Every structure is written in structure tokens, then in C-alpha cells.
Amino acid sequence: MSSATTRDVPRWVSVVLLPIVNLVAAFLVSGLVILAIGENPLRALAILVNGAFGYQEGIGFTLYFTTNFIYTGLAVAIAFHCGLFNIGGEGQATLGGLGVGLVLLWFDFLPFILILPLAIAAAVVFGGFWGFIPGYLQAKRGSHTVITTIMFNFIAATLMVYLLSQVLIKPGQMSPETREFLPHTWLPFMHEMAAWFGLSLARSPWNASFLIALLAGGFMWVFVWYTRWGYEIRTVGANQAAAVYGGISPSRNIILAMAISGAFAGMLGLNEIMGVNHRILLNFSAGYGFVGIAVSLMGRNHPVGIVLAALLFGALFQGGADLAFEMPKITREMVVVIQGLVILFAGALEYLFWPYLAALFRQKEPVAAPAAAE
Amino acid sequence: MNDAGVVGREAAADLSSAAALPAAIELRNINKSFGPVHANRDISLRIEKGSIHGIIGENGAGKSTLMSILYGFYQADSGEIFVDGTQQTIRSPDDAIAAGIGMVHQHFMLVDTFTILENVILGAEGGALLADGLDKAREELARLQREYELEVDPDALVGDIPVGIQQRVEILKALLRGAETLILDEPTGVLTPQEADHLFRILASLRDQGKTIVLITHKLREIMAITQNVTVMRQGRVAANVRTADTSTEQLAELMVGRKVLLRVDKKPATPTDVVLNVDGLRVVDGLGVERVKRVGFNVRAGEIVGIAGVAGNGQSELMEALAGIHRPTAGTIQIGDAQLTPTSFVDARDMREKGLGHVPEDRHRMGLVMPFEANESAILGYHYDRAYNGRILMSRHKIVERTAKLMHDYDVRPDNPHLPSANFSGGNQQKLVVAREMEQNPDLLLVGQPTRGVDIGAIEFIHRRLIEMRDAGKAVLLVSVELDEIMSLADRILVMFDGYIVGEVAQADANEGMLGLMMAGVDPAKQQEAVA
Numbered sequence: 031m032s033s034a035t036t037r038d039v040p041r042w043v044s045v046v047l048l049p050i051v052n053l054v055a056a057f058l059v060s061g062l063v064i065l066a067i068g069e070n071p072l073r074a075l076a077i078l079v080n081g082a083f084g085y086q087e088g089i090g091f092t093l094y095f096t097t098n099f100i101y102t103g104l105a106v107a108i109a110f111h112c113g114l115f116n117i118g119g120e121g122q123a124t125l126g127g128l129g130v131g132l133v134l135l136w137f138d139f140l141p142f143i144l145i146l147p148l149a150i151a152a153a154v155v156f157g158g159f160w161g162f163i164p165g166y167l168q169a170k171r172g173s174h175t176v177i178t179t180i181m182f183n184f185i186a187a188t189l190m191v192y193l194l195s196q197v198l199i200k201p202g203q204m205s206p207e208t209r210e211f212l213p214h215t216w217l218p219f220m221h222e223m224a225a226w227f228g229l230s231l232a233r234s235p236w237n238a239s240f241l242i243a244l245l246a247g248g249f250m251w252v253f254v255w256y257t258r259w260g261y262e263i264r265t266v267g268a269n270q271a272a273a274v275y276g277g278i279s280p281s282r283n284i285i286l287a288m289a290i291s292g293a294f295a296g297m298l299g300l301n302e303i304m305g306v307n308h309r310i311l312l313n314f315s316a317g318y319g320f321v322g323i324a325v326s327l328m329g330r331n332h333p334v335g336i337v338l339a340a341l342l343f344g345a346l347f348q349g350g351a352d353l354a355f356e357m358p359k360i361t362r363e364m365v366v367v368i369q370g371l372v373i374l375f376a377g378a379l380e381y382l383f384w385p386y387l388a389a390l391f392r393q394k395e396p397v398a399a400p401a402a403a404e
Numbered sequence: 405m406n407d408a409g410v411v412g413r414e415a416a417a418d419l420s421s422a423a424a425l426p427a428a429i430e431l432r433n434i435n436k437s438f439g440p441v442h443a444n445r446d447i448s449l450r451i452e453k454g455s456i457h458g459i460i461g462e463n464g465a466g467k468s469t470l471m472s473i474l475y476g477f478y479q480a481d482s483g484e485i486f487v488d489g490t491q492q493t494i495r496s497p498d499d500a501i502a503a504g505i506g507m508v509h510q511h512f513m514l515v516d517t518f519t520i521l522e523n524v525i526l527g528a529e530g531g532a533l534l535a536d537g538l539d540k541a542r543e544e545l546a547r548l549q550r551e552y553e554l555e556v557d558p559d560a561l562v563g564d565i566p567v568g569i570q571q572r573v574e575i576l577k578a579l580l581r582g583a584e585t586l587i588l589d590e591p592t593g594v595l596t597p598q599e600a601d602h603l604f605r606i607l608a609s610l611r612d613q614g615k616t617i618v619l620i621t622h623k624l625r626e627i628m629a630i631t632q633n634v635t636v637m638r639q640g641r642v643a644a645n646v647r648t649a650d651t652s653t654e655q656l657a658e659l660m661v662g663r664k665v666l667l668r669v670d671k672k673p674a675t676p677t678d679v680v681l682n683v684d685g686l687r688v689v690d691g692l693g694v695e696r697v698k699r700v701g702f703n704v705r706a707g708e709i710v711g712i713a714g715v716a717g718n719g720q721s722e723l724m725e726a727l728a729g730i731h732r733p734t735a736g737t738i739q740i741g742d743a744q745l746t747p748t749s750f751v752d753a754r755d756m757r758e759k760g761l762g763h764v765p766e767d768r769h770r771m772g773l774v775m776p777f778e779a780n781e782s783a784i785l786g787y788h789y790d791r792a793y794n795g796r797i798l799m800s801r802h803k804i805v806e807r808t809a810k811l812m813h814d815y816d817v818r819p820d821n822p823h824l825p826s827a828n829f830s831g832g833n834q835q836k837l838v839v840a841r842e843m844e845q846n847p848d849l850l851l852v853g854q855p856t857r858g859v860d861i862g863a864i865e866f867i868h869r870r871l872i873e874m875r876d877a878g879k880a881v882l883l884v885s886v887e888l889d890e891i892m893s894l895a896d897r898i899l900v901m902f903d904g905y906i907v908g909e910v911a912q913a914d915a916n917e918g919m920l921g922l923m924m925a926g927v928d929p930a931k932q933q934e935a936v937a
Contacts, residue, residue: 256798261781261788268774274730275763275771276786277754 039388045335049328049376051383053342056375060368069359081352082345090220096337096344097301098148098238100243102322103329103336104250105161105295109175110331111234111254112287113267118164118179119295119319121186122157126296127303128190132308134211134303135198145215149304150242150297157296158289160186165288169281175288183319190312198310208310217305237305239297246297247333253290263287277357295319321369324377339376346372424442426489428453428585428616429474429505434483436469443469445640447483451585451633456607458627458648460660461637467620470637471587475507476500487585506578507587516563519812520556521545524577541580543872547580568599575606585616592626596832604630622660622715622927624653628861636660657921671872674896676705679739680849680880681727687735688722696722697733698904704849709871709881713888713897715924718886719768719904727882728763729756741848757786762842766853766884775827779817780808782826783841815840816866832863839867849880856890868894888917888924902926907911 040044061071082092102119109116116122129152137148164178194206217238221231254260265273266283273280302314321343328342329335350365429451436444444466451457461467472478474485480569485492487503492498492854500507514523525534525541545558554572562570571591578586588607592600607630619631627634628648636643636659643659681704688697696719714720725731727738729752738745740759745751753763763786765771773782784793784804793804799800808822815836817829826834835855842850850872856864871894875881885891891898898915900907900923906925 250797256801258788258794258799261784261799264777265774265785267769268776271770272772272774272785275728275753275765276788277752277757279752384859 039391040249043387043391044384045330048380048384048387049339051387052328052375052380053372056368056372059375060371063364063367063371064360067359067364069357074353074357074360077356078349078353080349081356082349086232087234088118088348090232090236091351092307092341092344092348093220093240094235094237094301094344095347097240097243097305097339098318099297099321099325099340099343100247100296100337101301102318103325103340104246104333105291105293105319105327106322107329107331107333107336108254108263108294109161109287109291110326111260111267112263112283113270114165114168114175114284114287114291115261116161116164116179116288116291116295117176117320117323118161118182118292119298119322120317121183121317122160122292122295122316123298123302123319124190125160125184126153126157126293127299127314128193128310129153129296130299130303131198131208131211133304134215135208135310138212142214146217149215149300153296153299155294155296157299158293160296161283161292165285165292166289169284188372190310194310194312199239206312210309211304211309215304216308217300219305230403235306237301239301239305242297242300243336246294247337250294250390251333258287259283283371295322313377321373324373327380328376343369343372408602416773426453427451427486428455428488429618430486430489431470431474432484432486434470434473434485435481436473436478437481441659443640444473444480444729447637447642449642449645451618452614453488453616454611454614455632456611456630457617458631458634459618459620459637460622460624460627460634460656461643465637465660466588466636469470469640471476471507471589471618471620474500475505475587501581501583502532504582504584505587506581506583506585508571508574508578508589508591510589510591512563512567512574514570517561520561520565520573520576521558522575523562524558524580526577528581532651540573544580545576546859548576551613552579553606566599571599571603572606577617583615585618586610587618587620589620590622591619592621592623600626622925624656624922624927627656628653653922653927654918657925658918660921666757672876674708674875676708676819676896677878678706679703680706680741681882682737682739683727684737684739686723686726687734688726688731689734690717690722690731695734696904697726699736700901700904700906702899702906702909706848706880707875707878708896709875709883709894711891711898712882712901713891713898713920713924714884714885714901716886718901718924721853723901724763724766724851724882724884727756728761728765728851729753753786754789757845757847758874760848762845762847762850764838764842764850764852764855766857768831768834768838773826773834775825778823779812779825779826779829779837780805780822783808783811783822783837785841787841787845800820811837811840811844814844817869835867836863839870843870843874847879849882850874851882851884853884854886855883856885856887888920892917892920900924 064071064074064149081088083089091318093235102123103121119335130149133145133149133152137145140148160182164175164182167173167178168175195210198208199206200209219234219242220236220238221233223238224231245306253265262273262278263283263286265276265278266280266307273283298315298318303310307314325336325339325343329337329339346369353360354362354365427450432448434444434447447470450594459467459470461919469478474494476496476499479495485494487505492499492503494503509873510682515526518526518930521538521541524545525537542558545556549555554576556569556572558577562573575586608621611617619626621627631648633645634648634651634656635645636656638660683703686697686700687695692694698719700723702710712720712723722731726733729750732750733747735747740756743759769775774785784790787793788799792807793799805822809820811817812820812822817833817836817840829837839855855867855871871881872882883891883895892912892915896912898910898912898920900910900920902924903926907926907935910920
């Protein structure tokens, strides 16, 4: 390989080192901002890390946020493998939550063991349907998913307002929410599950949907790399002409990928509706769908990377909340700035430092190559 | 810019009185290599002022490279360029335009959503406010239209006008920038015969007004019809510089193709049996709405190789895509084995494979392989649903890798690492991988497009031998190639395609290059015999 391409650079530089460098850059700039408002950046960092990982309740909150990011990250990733950009995670999550909520409202006469699969199916079907429509429009009508998915976010949000204010609202109250689900339909919290085994964990919203998220990641890994359908989706994403040559229908796979993408996003409803809020309410998607784009990018569209990136963003959310609490000058909005900087460096400016890193590690190649050839 | 053009013209006039006969363009000893490929070798030619000069040659003869050097896209490795008698260094298209050279590309460089007027001033807007530039350009356009029969509606959207008019816009663009010499690259490739006639009238009137035209083409008819001088290129060299009046179509064809030794492949005479593929009245319209295959009919029998010769772009690609199930034809029938297919019962590439078809596509980068995929993943493209590669639900990566390793060994693909990304193999090895994949399924009918394009000599021989082996095993092979040598040495019967039609059929024993070359240029073989007699 004489040509200077990405191939010459060891894989770990791109997969491990680059995200770390991006993260450090984001923290450096954040540090400057914190300095500018007259606070100590190092203390801020210490509070942030301690808030995210320093005590049991903090860890619980971190992992609760992480759960949401895994779902939305997986959603963005599967669409990306088909060459699509799904920024409709918000709307798909909203619909998924609606589906979960309806099951819990209408089928609460069933035992939990039957409700759980029903709720998962509802999350998948409702979210998947909200991804299927933009997928269909892209495949059959050429309407770009970037446009349609973002429009569908608004449709989902207003649909929810209508349903909660007019149809599903608990009679005799002002806030647009349904009644609380019966307790036996709730997903167990992690601290409850720990108690079954005689372990004691601090109370936190971290619940069993975290395990479902990990399973979903495993499912995606198998689906994308070990099934015909995943193969077809990846072929369409990499080269549509080759797909048609191979008898693979681009439109079918675009629709399929968008439906699965929507299903992953819809499963966010398991965490928020079935796990934590125990009622259908407004705006529970809270921007997780958009952050999922950064999670997927940073995680290189691979489930393992996505879980790690989701953990990072979960820590930022939880640690950031503590930071806003501990340092009066750092407001909630400041924390959003820090999160924004991480998204900027890890997502939008992902390859900012790549040429330098590549140059640095390419030089070592000729030394190593002859040794390998021996 | 306009003033500069006028000054330049006056200066050129002064020079012309000084020197005896300054050529509009003179190239001396131009050399250009791309890696190991010597695309232009010692090219010297002279283009007279106020003439139409043709440059012909087969694909890969170096015509386009030479013109790209003249227009500043590439730099020559050595050699000199003289414009109007003065030596010029042309580093970019801007330099070329400043020297009075304009180019009309084969693929137009226009913005569909702009009007003709807006397109014409693109890159020469002349200030922050468009209005002044637009008004000036409108006047200039009106003047040019009067002078050269170049009627266009300046306010029409480029996306709405036919290709013939779009080409006129390109010519106007060049003239408006003060071009004295106009290079046209395969200008009639996208035109109907009527549009082409109109173009030639425009070119003639430009010439009569003192402009110089360079016409790059592979159509001998056009050369004979309109040029004064012609340069024939072959394998990167100038094969001849002749006056058109002193030559003939036959002589040009011979110069173009050359008399080089054929890479004959040893093979026994074919023993064709049953008809495997029968095509009747097939028509294919491409994405732009242009009919590329016109009422084509032929058959291929088991145990023979049928070759389709022709200059690239005469409908061969579309024909192959229709046969392979990639592009739906608009009319006609395709019979493969027992299955009869019409436009309404058309099936996709996967169903075609199930009917016993294999397909080595002519563009392996675009279709044959998925470049970011590992070699083993590319090696199952089109057969990924095959039971051999799948368990009940999951794909068997183990079996896929194992079979790929075997393919790589049998077809001598190097390096024989099934996990290497497809893009990391050389052209020849990529092609061997595609050929291996398609042949290993043992299809009854194999479609092969440009099997040796960009492939090294060793791999060419290997692939040719494999094709003959398939034929001898009683399979039908349909081969499309722009390499005459390849067609002549492999095919038992040769069909020639021109402009979407099959011009004629020749048995291998009766074929010679001169005759095929003429047929490829659209000359009817019957008429040709008259000329000989």
C-alpha cells in the first residue's frame, strides 16, 4: 500500500483514539467557557465525574439516561447502514411510548409476564410504523428521509397533545396525562431487582429496560452482520447499483431499515413510560432522539460503540445536572452548552483531528510492515 | 475580458503577417503518463486556423487525455503548446480560456435550474450585482445568434430544453468567453441525426467566420463529412495526420484499428446445440428517456460464445442490463431456457440468476463488488440467499469465508485473504473474484461485459481461458467488449451494435478488423461490399 489512505492507519486510532481526542477537545473548550464565567474548570470536571459515577444514586441516573441513548443510537445506526439519515427518533420514540402506554392502560388485567411481551411489541410496532412511513415515502416517492422524519417529529408531538388533552386524559384533572398504570404492569427498578437477590442499591430510575436495551444491541449486531436481511441493507447502503445487480431491492430495504430504526427508537417508551413515569405524558422523548445521532456517530454505528457512547452521554446528562446544582454560576443552560460541545466535536467535527492523527500513525507503518512481511 | 479578447486578436493578426502560416494550435512532442500507462507518446500535430480538424481513435487511444492537456485539466510531462504561434503554458482551464481555447464537454456542465442566460454568465458574472452582467450577456448572445445561427431563448430553463439546445448553450458559453478555438468532445453522442446535422451547420458557419474547430469523435462518417484535416490516434501515438480529401473511410478505419498481432486463444471449433437465450424485438429506454436499444433480436446457443462488438455507448450496456434483470425493457421478449419474459413479466436480477443466468458486469466498481465489504461478502453478492451460505435464520460466516477461500484458490485471486476489503485488491484480482463468483454457480448462460477492462495481461489470459472452458462445457456465453481483439479471438459469432441497432452478424472465420471497424462506425456491410466491388 503506497497510497496514503485511511487503510494505512491502524484501526484502533480511528475507533478508540479519535473519539478520545475529540472528547478531550470538547472538554478543553468547555473549560475555557467555564473559566470565562469565573469558575474553576477542574472543580467543575470533578463535580461532573463525581455526579455521574461517584455514588450509587448518581450511577443509577447515569444508566437510566444511558438506556435512552442506546435505543436512539441503535435507531440512527441501523438506518445509517442503509445509507439513510433518520433524525425522526423523537417522533418514533413518542409513538413507541404511546403504544406501550396503551397496552398498559387497556391490558392491565393481564399478568406482567404477558404484558411485557405485549408492551415490547407495541413499542416496536408503533415506533416502527412511524419509521415505516418516511421509509416508504423515500423508497417509492423519493421524499428525503431527513425532511420527512423531522416533519414526523412534529406530527407525533401534536398528535400526542391532542390525545392527551382530548382523549386519554384522566378525567377531572388539568395536566395532559393519563391515569397512572397499575403497579403490577411497571418494569421493575434495578434497586428492586437487586433486593430480590438480597442486594441493596440506592433508589434511582434505572430499571429493567436497560437490560432490554442491551439485548436490542445484541439483536442489532446479529441482524446487521449475520443475517441475509442485514447483508441486503448494508449492500443498499454501500452501493445501490451493486444491490440491484445482486437482485436486492433498494426500496424494500430502505423501508425495512427505516421500520427497524423506528422500532428501536420506539423502545425508548419502555424506559420512560413503562419504567419510570408509569403514565403517558407529554415530551418524554426530551431530545434523546437527536442526541442519538451523536451517539451513533461516536459509536461508529456499531452496537458496542453505541453502548459506550450512550454511557458517555448518560454521564454527561447526570453529571451535568449535579454540576448545575452544585455550582450556582453554571446554570442548566451552561450544561447544555457543554453537551453541545461534545456533540459538536464528536459528531459534526468528527474528523477535525483525523489528518494529524493519521499522519502521526502512518509514519510508523513502513517500519512495522517489513517486520510483518518476514 | 472582452477588450482583452479584441487586443489578443489584433496581436495575433500582427503575428500572422510576420510568420508564414501560424497554426491556431500546434502541439510539439507532448508526452503524458499515468503511472505505468503512457497515455500520450510524442504527440505532434498542427491545427490550421479557420479549419475543422478531426481527431479520431479507439477508446483509450489518448484523444481525451490530449485534449485535457490542451484545456489545462492535466499537465503534459513534456512537450510544448503553441497558440497562434506563441508558446503558452496552460495550467488550468482559466489559462486555456485566456488563450482563446474553449471546450464543449461530452457531458454538459450546465445548471438545470438556471436559465440559459444565467448559465452563460456562470463564472463570468462580472461583479456582485447580476443585472449588469446579465444585460451585457443578453446583448452579446443576440449578436452571436445573428452571426452563427445559434438560436436559443435566453430565458428558458436549461432543464426544460432538449440536449441539442443544451449543447448550443455550451458553445455560446465558450464563444462569449472569447474562444477562437473550440474543442468538441464526442459532440454527436447524445444528439439525434437531425440535431447533429444542425450542429454541423453551426460548426461550418463558425469556421467560415474564422473560428477553429477541433472535433473529437470515433464516427468516421462525421470526419468525412465536415473536417478538412484529420489526426488518427492509436495507443497513445499519432498514427497519421492527413487531409480529409486525400483519405477514405476504409483507410481511416485501418489506421484507427491498426494491424497488430491478435492475441488468439487456442480453441476448438464450437459445437452449438440448443438455443439458451432468444431475444426478440427488444427495446430499452434509459433513465433520460433516450431509446438505447432498438428492436434488437438474436439468439445464443449452448456451447458457443457470441460476441457483441461496438464502440462504447451504442446500447450494449443497456442490452446487458435488460438481459440481467437490472433494467426493465420497454418492448420485446427475452427467452431464457423455458422462461419467456416480456416487459410486464420482467423479473429482477435474483430471479434471473435462478433461471440459470450468470452476469459479470462491465463496471465491477459500480456493480460487481461492494468496495467497502470484505472480499467474502462481495463474493456472495447475488447469491447471499443461497442455502450454501445460510443456516435456518443466520448466515453462516464460516461457510462463506470457507467457500471464498476456495474460490480465491481456484481462480488464483491474490492476495488470497477472504477478509481483506474488496477495494484493496488490484483491478485484475477484483475481476477474477467477480468471474469466480459468477462461474462457480455454473450458470447455463453467462453474460460477460468488458471482462478484461483495466485488467493486466496475465489475468486477461486466465479469464479468456475460463470463458472457453465454459463454452466447451456446453454453456452459452454472451460477451460484450469494446476490444476488437478480444471479440475476434473469443467469439464464435460476432454481432455488431451501432446506435442501438444490431448492424450485422459475422462468423468468426469471416471477420476481419477493417470490416468490423466499419460496421462499428455504422456502415452497413452490404454497402461496404458494393464499395469493394
